[in-house]
Amino acid sequence: MEAKINEFMEALKARTAGEAEFHQAAQEVVESVWETYDSNPKYKNAKILEKMCEPERTIMFRVPWINDNGEVEINRGYRVEFNSAIGPYKGGLRFHPSVTLSALKFLGFEQTFKNSLTTLPMGGGKGGSDFNAKGRSDNEIMRFCQSFMTELCKHIGPNTDVPAGDIGVGGREIGYLFGQYKRIRNEFTGVLTGKPLEFGGSLIRPEATGFGAVYFAQHMVAENKETLEGKTVALSGFGNVTWGAALKLVELGAKVVTVSGPDGYVYDKEGLDAEKIDYLLDLRASNNDVVAPYAEKFGAEFFAGKKPWEAKVDMAFPCAIQNELNEEDAKLLVTNGCKYVVETSNMGCTAEAMLYLVDNCAFAPGKAANAGGVAVSGLEMSQNSLRFNWTAEEVDAKLSRIMKDIHDTCVKFGTKDGKINYVNGANIGGFVKVAEAMVAQGCV
Secondary structure, three states: OOOHHHHHHHHHHOOOOOOOHHHHHHHHHHHHHHHHOOOHHHHOOOOOOHHOOOOOOEEEEEEEEEEOOOOOEEEEEEEEEOOOOOOEEEEEEEOOOOOOOOHHHHHHHHHHHHHHOOOOOEEEEEEEOOOOOOOOHHHHHHHHHHHHHHHHHOOOOOEEEEEEEEEEEOOHHHHHHHHHHHHHHHOOOOOOOOOOHHHHHOOOOOOOHHHHHHHHHHHHHHHHHOOOOEEEEEEEEOOOOHHHHHHHHHHOOOOOEEEEEEOEEEEEEOOOOOOHHHHHHHHHHHHOOOOOOHHHHHHOOEOOOOOHHHHHOOOOEEEOOOOOEEEHHHHHHHOOOOOOOEOOOOOOEEHHHHHHHHOOEEEOHHHHHHHHHHEEEHHHHHHHHHHOOOHHHHHHHHHHHHHHHHHHHHHHHHEEOOOOOOOHHHHHHHHHHHHHHHHHHHOO
C-alpha cells in the first residue's frame, strides 16, 4: 500500500511543483483514505481521488486600486473552486501577504472535506489576495475590496460559490465586498457569509469557529469519561477564533492560561475571564497585533519571542495559522502532561507534529475541530434563503448538534482496535460522502 501511495503522491507533486502546503494536505488525506479508495472499484475506475486533488476551477486575476496618495497599486487575487459535488463552493477569502496559490489550494482542498463533515450541502473553495491591510486607511481598504469584487463577482453567486471571511477579512471587508457585488449585479442575495447582522448576517458567526472547536473537544474528553471543567488550556493567537474558544471554554469551566501574538505569549496563571477577554478584543480592534500590553495591564507573565506550547497544560488549541505547532512543540506539550490537542487553525500542526500527537495523545484535526465557522456560514446561507433570522440560542444549539455529528463521524470511521484516530476518521468520513456524490454525477 505504501508503494502505491508514494506513486500517487509523486505524480501529484510532479503536476503541482512548488506547492508545499497543498502537498502536505494531500499527503495526509491520501494516506488516510487509500485503503477505502483502493478497495472500492467504483472509486478507482472513476479516478475519484485523482479528481479530488485537482480543483474544478482556479481563477487568478489582477487587482489594481488607488491609494490615498493617488498612486496605483496592484495586488493579485485568487479564487480556487475546488469541488462542488455536494453543493456550491464554500470557503473564505484571506487578505494577507502570505497568500499564495499553494496556500489557497491546500485550504480549498481541506475545505471540501470539512464542509462534507458538517452534513450541510456545501462544496469546497478558498480565495483571497496578497493585500496587506496593516497601516491602510478605511478608504484604501474599501477601494481595494471594490476592485477585488469587480472581478470576483463574475465567478460567484448564491448557488455557485459563496465566499466568507478569513484572515484579514472581517465584517468591514465583507461589507465593502457585498456592497460592490450588489452594485454590479443589481441583486440582494446571500452571496457572502460573515455579513454584519444589519444585512443578512447570522448571530454568533464571529465566535463560531472557536465555539465549535470547544464543542468538539467536549465530546473528545467525554470519550475518556472526563469533562472540560477544571482543565488548564493553552490557546495561541488572540483574534476571533481565539476569542470564541476562550469564551466557550471559560463558560464550561476550563481555565485558559495563554494567548499569543507575533511578539510572544502571555501566561496568566489566574486564567482569562470576561473582562480580560473583552480587553483582548479591544486590543485586536485597535489594529494592535501584540499581546504584551495584556501582561502589563493584568500582571501576567510575558515571554517575548516564544510560543505558548511550553506551558504546562491539560489541553492545547492552536488557533492562529497553518503549521504553527511543530514536532518539537508537540513533544514538549506531551512531556508536560498535555492529553488533548485540538487543531483550531487550518492545518495548525506540521505533518511531523500531527503524526507524533496522534500516537501520544488525543488529537483533533482542523478539518473536523474547526468546522464550526463554516457550519454557521451554512446556517447563514439557510437564513438568507428563508429571509429569516434565528436567535443566538437557536444557532448555538444547531452548531452544537453539528459538532456532535462531526465527532460521531470521526469515531465511526476512525476507530480501530478500540482506539480513535480522529485524523483518519475525519478524512475517511469526509471523503466517502464526496466520493459517492462524484460517482453518481459521472465523469465531470
